[in-house]
Amino acid sequence: MLTISPIPAFSDNYIWHLEKNGEHWVVDPGDARPVIEALKSAPLAGILITHHHPDHTGGIAQLVHRYQCPVYGPGSIDEVSHPLKDGDQLSLLGGKLEVLAVPGHTLDHLALLLQLSDAEAPPHLFCGDTLFAGGCGRLFEGTPEQMYGSLRRLSDLPPETQVYCAHEYTAANLRFAEAAEPGNAVLHNRISQVDSLRAQGEPTLPSTIGEELATNPFLRCHIPAVARRAVSHGAGENADEVGVFAALRQWKDNF
Ligand SMILES: [Zn+2]
Numbered sequence: 001m002l003t004i005s006p007i008p009a010f011s012d013n014y015i016w017h018l019e020k021n022g023e024h025w026v027v028d029p030g031d032a033r034p035v036i037e038a039l040k041s042a043p044l045a046g047i048l049i050t051h052h053h054p055d056h057t058g059g060i061a062q063l064v065h066r067y068q069c070p071v072y073g074p075g076s077i078d079e080v081s082h083p084l085k086d087g088d089q090l091s092l093l094g095g096k097l098e099v100l101a102v103p104g105h106t107l108d109h110l111a112l113l114l115q116l117s118d119a120e121a122p123p124h125l126f127c128g129d130t131l132f133a134g135g136c137g138r139l140f141e142g143t144p145e146q147m148y149g150s151l152r153r154l155s156d157l158p159p160e161t162q163v164y165c166a167h168e169y170t171a172a173n174l175r176f177a178e179a180a181e182p183g184n185a186v187l188h189n190r191i192s193q194v195d196s197l198r199a200q201g202e203p204t205l206p207s208t209i210g211e212e213l214a215t216n217p218f219l220r221c222h223i224p225a226v227a228r229r230a231v232s233h234g235a236g237e238n239a240d241e242v243g244v245f246a247a248l249r250q251w252k253d254n255f
Helices: 033-039 060-067 144-155 170-180 185-199 209-215 224-231 241-253
Strands: 003-009 013-020 023-027 046-048 071-074 082-084 089-092 095-101 110-116 124-128 162-165
Touching (some): 013 162, 033 060, 185 209, 224 241
Antiparallel strands (some): 095 110
């Protein structure tokens, strides 16, 4: 059976740890030390990387030195031994890993979708800093068009898809979501659930695509109530969905 668990790193990063039958992989090891501690004496079979930011890549060199394992990710990163691009597929942990290019937060950003051979199992999405629970990544390199296209691509995945983001930002994101769509009752329920998880020190992840579609304002730019709030925060009266998205993102940057 596959288990996926978060290894906390820095103040709010999660390094996702995948294990099946003694085979271990990690996603975005920004720091090697907590990974080595989590593995105990087990070997690391490989590393997956979503994008080039140091809080996602800083531990690679030490882990490769220690475990001699392959590194799969964007070819823009020196330590990547197996460059990935959109549409690539590889066999991993008894399932199939699909690569989706999702530029916006960075231009090299990839999302990795793991589909197990058991057709009943939901897909698992490792989306780095592109889609967050209740939010999305900042636009450091890409345009609003690129980021919105990337988010649309992720939002087209099956609603039961499990979403493993790389940061614990959910509570703060939902505060903004509430400002962007105050009348959303599903969102209010989610805020209560997330606040009680955080009060117990529990992670709020994984999320699901279905939950994000219902509560994440960046996936709800087509909803008139969200668009109206965006217009009062800088979007033009006749803004299209990208225009709404761009205004929301800018509003959130200063929220
Ligand atoms: Zn990043």
